[in-house]
Amino acid sequence: MTTATLSGKELAGIIGQRVQQEIRSLEHDGVRPVLAVVMATDDESTKWYVRSIERAAERAGIGCRIIDLGHDATEQVLASVLRDLSAEPSVNGIILQTPLPEGVRTDSLVGLIAPEKDIDGANPLSLGRLAVGQPAFAPATARSVVEILDHYAIPVAGRNVVIVGRSAVVGKPLSLLLLARDAAITVCHSRSGPLGKYTKEADVVVVAAGRTGLLTGSHVSPGTVVVDVGTNVLPDGSLVGDVDEASVSGVAAALTPVPGGVGSVTTALLLLHTVEAARLQSPALVLEAAG
Amino acid sequence: MTTATLSGKELAGIIGQRVQQEIRSLEHDGVRPVLAVVMATDDESTKWYVRSIERAAERAGIGCRIIDLGHDATEQVLASVLRDLSAEPSVNGIILQTPLPEGVRTDSLVGLIAPEKDIDGANPLSLGRLAVGQPAFAPATARSVVEILDHYAIPVAGRNVVIVGRSAVVGKPLSLLLLARDAAITVCHSRSGPLGKYTKEADVVVVAAGRTGLLTGSHVSPGTVVVDVGTNVLPDGSLVGDVDEASVSGVAAALTPVPGGVGSVTTALLLLHTVEAARLQSPALVLEAAG
Known part of the structure; x- marks a missing residue:
């Protein structure tokens, strides 16, 4: 029996096209989606991964802010950055990249990511909302x-x-x-x-x-x-x-x-989630929906 | 083959004893646990169930506040009551009893129950915390x-x-x-x-x-x-x-x-969760733990 190969590349391309459509539609409303990635590690493979997200975002026309707090960042600093990004209207999606410095409680930090910006489903609230059928981003x-x-x-x-x-x-x-x-x-x-x-x-x-x-x-x-x-x-x-x-x-x-x-497919979905988040957060579009 | 009967009554009795121990220990610190049950229905079997919780709580020495908002309560009123109870230091546990009046969004109301008082695990955040291994009350x-x-x-x-x-x-x-x-x-x-x-x-x-x-x-x-x-x-x-x-x-x-x-066993656990919540919320005990 021949085992079929289920490549993710074609699908990633299709999701990329959906992202493009969404971006054009958001542009029409004067919105440019922005993704923020918070990291605090010197690990080379992690840095490589974050750069790959950054390149993919930029190719797609999504703004990408890499906030590298260094391998000795404290939990307090990480928390303060996550709170700021959650409150900052120009940021639509937030990723807290692991690994984090030793002793930092990832558990309590992910709870600071605003659920509507939690495009990689890291906040336990996102998981709980998925469980009860409320709108939320899945990892x-x-x-x-x-x-x-x-x-x-x-x-x-x-x-x-x-x-x-x-x-x-x-x-x-x-x-x-x-x-x-x-x-x-x-x-x-x-x-x-x-x-x-x-x-x-x-x-x-x-x-x-x-x-x-x-x-x-x-x-x-x-x-x-x-x-x-x-x-x-x-x-x-x-x-x-x-x-x-x-x-x-x-x-x-x-x-x-x-x-x-x-x-x-995962990277393509992170970008799709970012534009979906931008759409949900756009005041113009919220007014449209309400009117 | 004989099928054994796994009665819950003996276990309910044992849990009841744990509740009694906890209550004596809380009394020692001047704390009397209080459970609040919010309801808004005329359904007789629900009323019967809530009364059975009330009786069990009172027998155990747990204060029980039944807040019956009537079958025509609005979501706004329910939300406001849940917010007040979540903020009220003398209340340790909160149950939002279903069914609720038609048109009321139970989903958004349960999100207003403070997680540390959510003794029946109704808030999606409680479910998410369980999923990631953080402390939370399960239903x-x-x-x-x-x-x-x-x-x-x-x-x-x-x-x-x-x-x-x-x-x-x-x-x-x-x-x-x-x-x-x-x-x-x-x-x-x-x-x-x-x-x-x-x-x-x-x-x-x-x-x-x-x-x-x-x-x-x-x-x-x-x-x-x-x-x-x-x-x-x-x-x-x-x-x-x-x-x-x-x-x-x-x-x-x-x-x-x-x-x-x-x-x-479920009713016994609701009471156990209430005293566990009271212990976690007790300032005296928090100071003890910190000191």
Whole structure:
């Protein structure tokens, strides 16, 4: 059996076009969306990632403010910057980039991101709103999985989606997004026993555990669609997912590649969320809606 | 095979003793816990339920303020009352009792309950905090399920718990509580296809769908523990759960009864949450902790 490759690149292009449309429409109303990224680390791969967001934003016509507070930034300074950005009308979206300096409580900082600017769903309130069906931004990675399944017309309603990994960034918000689409969801993880017990019964498996080679061909059944959310950097600098591609290929019906799968869509969605946030915050558009 | 009955009454008694201990310790610091219940309905069964909370609170030595705003209360009035109670230092716990008058947006009202007083986990922020592992009160019904499993020493770590129902009051918060205890969780519901596909594979099944007779003996495997969260009032006024007791008895290893199961523990937990909230809010105790 041939395993189809579910590339994220085409979808990222389509989302990019939606971003362009939104930007033109916002321009018409005199609004230019602005994304702020707050960081406090010297980690090179993080700096590289933030620069890639900056370049993508600028290419799209979204203003991008990188606020680099340095590796010794205090929680107090980070909090004050997040409060200012949350209150600043010209800023539409805010990302608090991890890792943060040791001893800084990320938990309490993300609660300072105004929910309407929380375009990567980091504030617990965003997660809670998703859970009760109120408008909120999901973490871009979680939404990315759903958008890929939609793009390739893979149904989830009435089907069993197994999520490997219970993080607040992927596993939990993704389970909420999929429940809202009428899937049955199973969340398993490193402490829930043999993986195959769950993944072999799945229609769709989403792996988001951060462990190279975790899901192998023996864990999946023919016909299963596998989405690989893992992004693990090998010692040689190359990027691999959580799926053992060699053994899963030939068993699964379809598989997202790493790189070029979920990650490609995630950056596009961060920009889409930023323009969506700008639209929701635009006074002109709010008046239009009210009138 | 004999199906064991997992009564909630003994556990409710034990929780009641913990409440008593806490109250004595709070008295020592000059604090008397107070629970406020806001209601706006003429529905007789709701009024009966609120009176039962009031009686239980008073028996325990917890002050209980019933604020009945009448069936025609506006959202504005409800909002203003919730804001006042959230700001009022003498009130430790707040319940917004449903149903509310037609047209009132429950969603936006629950967001006004201060998280530290949100003893029934109604504010989406409480749910989000649970999801990220921050301190928060879970909805009492969801916690009740976990406490019953604990009380009867039924392990969940590394095991498969299947939750039938995806509500923000039971299914979703319960899945968060169980993930935190290292269970693998599956959430299925009315639109996720044949129930037995999931429930027959489960170590523990929790049914919280609100449909009489939904789970039958043909849906469970020998050895499965079944927790019935359903509370359905029959035309003759009697209370039944979501489980068809006649057919599940004799197949399942154990079953919680309705009434006398989850519901008995829920009221005890509402009181426990109120005294826990009072302890967290007590200035004397905060000073003690800081000193």
